[in-house]
Amino acid sequence: MAIKVLHHGLATTVQDLGRPGYFHLGIPVGGAMDRYAMRAANLLVGNDEGAAGLEAVFMGPKLEFTQDALVAVTGADMPPKVDGTIQPGWTAFLVKAGQTLTFDFLKAGARICIAVSGGIDVPEALGSRSTYPIGALGGFKGRPIAPGDELPVGKGSLATDGKTVPEALRRRPGAPAELRVLPGLYWHRVTEQSQVNFFDDEWKVAPEADRMGYRFKGGRKLDFVDRDQPFGAGSDPSNIVDSCYPYGSIQVPGGTEPIILHRDAVSGGGYFMVGTVISADMDLIGQLQPHTPARFIKVTMEEALQARADRQALLAELRAALA
Numbered sequence: 001m002a003i004k005v006l007h008h009g010l011a012t013t014v015q016d017l018g019r020p021g022y023f024h025l026g027i028p029v030g031g032a033m034d035r036y037a038m039r040a041a042n043l044l045v046g047n048d049e050g051a052a053g054l055e056a057v058f059m060g061p062k063l064e065f066t067q068d069a070l071v072a073v074t075g076a077d078m079p080p081k082v083d084g085t086i087q088p089g090w091t092a093f094l095v096k097a098g099q100t101l102t103f104d105f106l107k108a109g110a111r112i113c114i115a116v117s118g119g120i121d122v123p124e125a126l127g128s129r130s131t132y133p134i135g136a137l138g139g140f141k142g143r144p145i146a147p148g149d150e151l152p153v154g155k156g157s158l159a160t161d162g163k164t165v166p167e168a169l170r171r172r173p174g175a176p177a178e179l180r181v182l183p184g185l186y187w188h189r190v191t192e193q194s195q196v197n198f199f200d201d202e203w204k205v206a207p208e209a210d211r212m213g214y215r216f217k218g219g220r221k222l223d224f225v226d227r228d229q230p231f232g233a234g235s236d237p238s239n240i241v242d243s244c245y246p247y248g249s250i251q252v253p254g255g256t257e258p259i260i261l262h263r264d265a266v267s268g269g270g271y272f273m274v275g276t277v278i279s280a281d282m283d284l285i286g287q288l289q290p291h292t293p294a295r296f297i298k299v300t301m302e303e304a305l306q307a308r309a310d311r312q313a314l315l316a317e318l319r320a321a322l323a
Contacts, residue, residue, distance in 0.1 A: 001065075001066055001067040001069065001118070001152075001153045001155075002066050002150040002151060002152055002153065003063050003064070003065055003066070003116065003120075003150070003151040003153060004063065004064040004065075004066065004149075004150055005061060005062075005063060005145050005146065005147055005148065005149040005150070005151065006061075006062040006063065006064055006100065006147060007061055007062035007147060008061055008144060008145050008146050008147060008149075009056045009059045009060045009061035009062070009103070010056060010057055010058050010059040011056070011057045011058075011144055011210075012054055012055065012056040012057075012060075012061045012144055012145050013054070013055055013130075013131035013133065013139055013140075013143075013144045013145065014052050014053075014054060014055075014120050014122055014129055014130065014131050014138070014139035014140050014145070014151070015030075015031055015032040015033075015038065015052065015053065015054070015055040015113075015129075015130045015131060015139075016031055016032070016038070016050050016051060016052040016053070016128055016129050016130050017031045017032065017035055017038065017039070017049070017050045017128075017130075018030045018031025018032075018035075018128055018130055018263065019031070019125075019126045019127050019128035019130060019138070021126075021127070022126055023247070023267050024267070026266070026267050026268075027126065027132070027135065027137070027267075028132065028247075028263060028264050028265055028266070028267065029247055029263055030128065030130040030131075030132050030138070030263050030264055031128065031130045031263055032053075032055050032113055032130075032263075032286075033055065033111050033211060033262065033263055033283070033285070033286025033287075034074075034075050034111055034113060034283045034284075034286040034287055035283055036171055036283045036311075036314075036315070036318075037074040037075035037111075037112075037113045037171075037283070038053055038055070038074070038075075038113040038115070039315065039318070040072075040074045040090065040113075040165050040169075040170075040318060040322075041053055041072040041073065041074040041075075041113045041114065041115035042072075042115045042119070043318065043319065043322040044070075044072035044074070044090070044091065044092040044115065044160065044163050044164070044165065044322060045070040045071065045072050045092050045115045045116065045117040045156065045160060046070065046117055046156060046157045046159060046160045047115060047117065047118070047119050047156065048119075051115065051118075051119030051120075051154075052119050052120040052121075052122065052129035052130070053113055053114050053115040053116065053119070053120060054113070054114040054120065054145070054151075055111055055112070055113055055114075056078075056103075056111065056112050056114065057110055057111045058106055058110060058289075059078075059103070059106065060078055060080070060102065060103025060112060060114075061101075061103075061114075061145065062100060062101070062102045063100065063101045063102075063151075064098070064099075064100050064101075065095045065096070065097060065098070065099055065100075065101065066097055066098075067097045067153075068094065068095070068096050068097055068158060069094075069095050069116050069117050069118070069153065069156065069158075070092050070093070070094060070095075070116070070117035070156065070157070070158050070160060070161060071087075071092070071093055071094075071095050071101060071114065071115065071116055071117075072090070072091065072092045072093070072114075072115045073087075073089050073090075073103075073112050073113070073114050073115075074089065074090050074112070074113050074115075074165070074170075075109060075111050075112045075113045075286075075287065076106060076107075076108060076109025076110055076111050076112050076287060077089060077106070077107040077108040077109055078103050078104065078105070078106045078107065078109075078112045079103065079104040079107070080093075080101060080102075080103055080104075080114075081101070081102045081103065081104060082095050082099050082100070082101055083099050083100055084102070086104060088164065090164060090165040090170055091162065091163065091164040091165070092160045092161055092162060092163045092164070093161065093162075094158065094161050101114075108172070109172065109173075109287040109289075110286065110287050110288060110289050111286050111287060116153055116156070117153075117156025117157055117158065118153045118154035118155050118156030119153065119154045119156070120140075120151055120152070120153060120154075121152040121153055121154040122138075122139060122140050122151070122152065124138075125137050125138040125142075126138070131143065131144065132264060133264075134212075134264060163322060165318065165321065165322065166321055169314065169317060169318050169321060171283070171284075171314070172284075172287065173284045173287050173288060173292075173294075175293070176202060176292070176293035176294050176295050177284055177285075177288055177292060177293070177294040177295070178281075178294070178295050178297050179260075179277050179281050179284065179285065179294055179295070179296055179297065180277065180278045180280070180281050180296075180297045180298075180299045180303070180304065180307060181199075181250065181274075181275040181276065181277055181278070181296045181297065181298060181299065182275055182276050182278060182299055182300070182301060182304050183195075183274070183275040183298065184246075184249065184250075184273045184274060184275040184276055185273070186240065186272040186273050186274065187274060187275060188225070189224055189225055189227075189237075189272055190222045190223065190224055190225065190255070190274065191222075191223045191224070191225055193223070194220070194221075194222040194223045194224075194255075197219065197220045197222075198219065198222065198258075198274065198296060199295075199296050199297065199298050201218070201219035201220055201295075202218065202219070202293050202294070202295055203216040203217065203218050203219045203258065203293070203294050203295070203296070204216065204217055204218045204291050204292065204293050204294065205288045205289065205290050205291060205292045205294060206257065206290065207290045209288070209290055210262075210264075211262060211263050211264040212261070212262060212263075212264045212265045212266075213259045213260060213261045213262055213265050214259065214260045214262060214285055214288065215257050215258070215259045216257060216258045216259075216260070216294065217257055219258075221255050221256050222238075222252055222255035222256075222274070223255065224237035224238070224255060233270065234270060236253075236254060237255065238251075238252060238253055238254050238255050238271055238272050239270050239271065239272070240270055240271065240272045241270070242268055242269060242270045243268060243269075243270075243273075244267060244268045245261055245265065245266065245267055245268050245269060245273065246273070246276050247261065247265070247276075247279075247282075248260065248261065248262075248276045248277040248278070248279065248282050249261050249273040249275070249276045249277075250273060250274050250275050250276065250277065250296075251269075251271040251272065251273050251274075252271070252272070252274055253271050258274065258296075260277055260285060262282070262285060262286070263286075275296075278299065278304040278307055278308070279304075279308055279311075280304075280307040280308050280310065280311040281307070
């Protein structure tokens with residue numbers, strides 16, 4: 001079976017749960033920006049949680065199916081339509097051979113995850129089918145999908161038609177979005193007042209927000225503690241001798257606009273990091289539209305570990321609900 005791409009939507013790529021283990025070589029983790037939503041979509045159609053699906057941002061693709069298939073769309077509120085008839089989100093529905101899947105206008109969130117029974121069956125690259133466009137790696141020919149492409153699909157079942165994720169298990173950002181942050185190794189580089197301001201201020205997502213990183217605007221500029229820049233660092237106080245960037249780390253070039261490094265970000269560089277968004281909240285960032293208000297919430301390591309345990313418990317609830 002293949003899915004014919006009639007229209008690519010916007011930045012629609014094949015994604016799964018990513019390719020961990022190569023960050024030290026400069027190859028990012030990658031994978032769906034909202035991994036919880038991708039897991040849910042796969043479970044709805046009877047796939048393994050790590051099966052490859054499609055991720056689209058702001059505008060969905062137009063896809064023609066050559067065989068019957070179960071489909072689920074999770075993440076952002078962008079209602080799917082089969083031959084023009086709207087289907088429920090976070091629910092498995094049938095698309096018959098010859099029918100076309102399209103999408104209504106985006107109503108909330110930023111990214112949808114589209115799972116098809118059997119999964120998108122492109123070749124694996126370094127253990128993952130995820131697309132890393134900058135490196136032309138994985139996915140469909142290492143790039144976003146385009147009109148005329150035919151996406152191969154594995155063998156799947158049609159047995160879970162109508163299965164749905166309970167409303168209480170559909171995780172979405174709040175308003176404003178709250179992103180929990182663990183201060184990092186360079187936290188001491190900013191003044192005590194700037195440390196307070198960083199967490200007190202309300203920020204907004206800037207238009208420069210993609211799979212590599214999300215920039216935020218609107219908060220007060222960070223002031224740095226005076227020091228002589230070490231050999232190998234740049235002249236700006238926000239520069240450091242090149243260092244590794246943890247996934248989710250927040251760099252603030254010039255102390256003005258925080259940038260959260262996301263799935264396709266580089267693994268190191270010469271900007272200091274004020275802290276790191278905890279893993280439990282990274283999915284939420286992928287659902288933030290430009291100009292969305294957000295706040296950073298300071299947490300301890302113990303609170304971060306508890307949040308991770310709470311997320312695992314939520315995943316267990318999801319699996320139980322869809323078993």
